[in-house]
Amino acid sequence: MVTIMQFGIFSVGDVTTDPTTGRTPTEAERIKAMVTIALKAEEVGLDVFATGEHHNPPFVPSSPTTMLGYIAARTERLQLSTATTLITTNDPVKIAEDFAMLQHLADGRVDLMLGRGNTGPVYPWFGQDIRQGIPLAVENYALLHKLWREDVVHWEGRFRTPLQGFTSTPRPLDGVPPFVWHGSIRSPEIAEQAAYYGDGFFANNIFWPKEHFVRLIDLYRQRYAHYGHGTAEQAIVGLGGQLFMRKNSQDAIREFRPYFDKAPVYGHGPSLEDFMAETPLAVGSPQQIIDKTLRFREYFGDYQRQLFLMDHAGLPLKTVLEQLDILGEEVVPVLREEFAKNRPAEVPETPTHASLLAARTTEPAGA
Template structure:
């Protein structure tokens, strides 16, 4: 890292339109692999609110909460959890990460997040996605065969609800609306909506056509492999008549920050390996993620955001060269990792990483 990149930057609040930093959680309930302890759902919720409060006080821009409908995750209702967070925070924006829109009623989603917007004085956002898990389809009476069609119809309806306080609409998967009152209305002129994208060009193209932000999950590998998705997104948006500056990209990644890269890798590895085994399919042969595999995932070229503040700065700036994104969001709290370590990562992201990235990106090109 060059010496000038280690100098102090002006506070983020002084930089209009600055690059945004976020924290998100899926609220997994996992045993700590080192102690064997497992938090209750109640205690996990309390940790999530505490993390959001800390992020707000540290100057992080966005806090996200995911949605799952299974016993090894604490959060099934992001707007309820975010409403609690709204009362404990002052400035941080509050988003789902993501709302599983295919198995939700867009009217109910809009009303819930509009309520959150009012309670938070205009801080609500929605990241809508198809979802990485499918347990909500049978739970709420939807057919998995309709996976794509459900999302397409519902994302279009959700966006229309931003436009008017009365709605007449007809579709395939919910009852028709006839001059229906959509209440309450958000405090913001419209709820910001992003589409969460994993790895499919079709999802990226849809986000572009709709003219909404794209939250791109890059959980491993070389970020350059995801560049075509960003290109598809922006090209589709411009073809659909949307302004380039409105086609915002957020990058979301797993991560962990410590004073040194070696410390970060040593501390994070057992929790990451546990999380991979429990939630990401583990090794194809059922084996635990080897330390050598983890080292490869965390190397300076690849996307896993694990390392010292300097290394994380380098990774974000390198990704910005590829994507021109305006937001980076990290998931720190996975695999039963203690809250104290999550808190330390949040502090380092806010105080060591964010100011330098913002300053570097504000320099004339």
């Protein structure tokens, strides 16, 4: 089945006290809950589950490939991704090998999103300097890109020891590296990097007004075309989002408000209503969620991947699973149909291992 556009969820894996009960899950409970949520995503017909990477409390997903490998063994169709793989503080050699291994175990159902993260102290924990964040991202990805495409690598850079005649193992499945998204909320340099390589650009637009992300995505599209990968409209774009739904919008707002007000990230700040007006956060009925999400195309153009954050701020697992039922049964089927309407034929589908393999095998000799 060709997936013109992917819909899925991403988790940051926070361990947060439920403000309505005062109960805080254990780390074990939260890790197991993330797995349950991923399995539910496949059950309700979503395309993607993505996990963040964090190395500090109150977050638990410090080893994304371990979690995704476990989920791969328990799913058949779900695309497995990261919501951030820290390109600045992970060794590119280890990223190359970990994700190639995951590719083989998951029969190709793997991609990853590279980012610098939003936790400054992580840099010295892994022997790096936050002031070098952008140069680290640029150099480390240049090496990762090479490791996946050259069987024997000779390389020297600023931030790690040189490599001489090095081969990362295992090699990518079928000789096709995992598709890479470069994630950013603020940095034009990352949009430029994604465009240079012809990779995807994921604008995690959940915290700031749309005008900021329109500029970033427009820059990426223009530079993608500049580097000869296709037209601006053919660039590969992904977006974030946040949802909470009930049949009645007033019930949704009443139930979600205490979680919003106490949330570690945006609690004690703007009101729920102001935040909904300025960002993609949508709290209401399924139809309200559909209407708001469909407007993303008006701002950003046709795009390839839509991920929603749904299991955060202390929401209990039972509630998250109920939300996923609504998303899979009432929201995503309509979004699929509506986003497919009037979609120009030249806009590409979401890259998958199968489509990348097919494209490689149909390239003319010497391409």
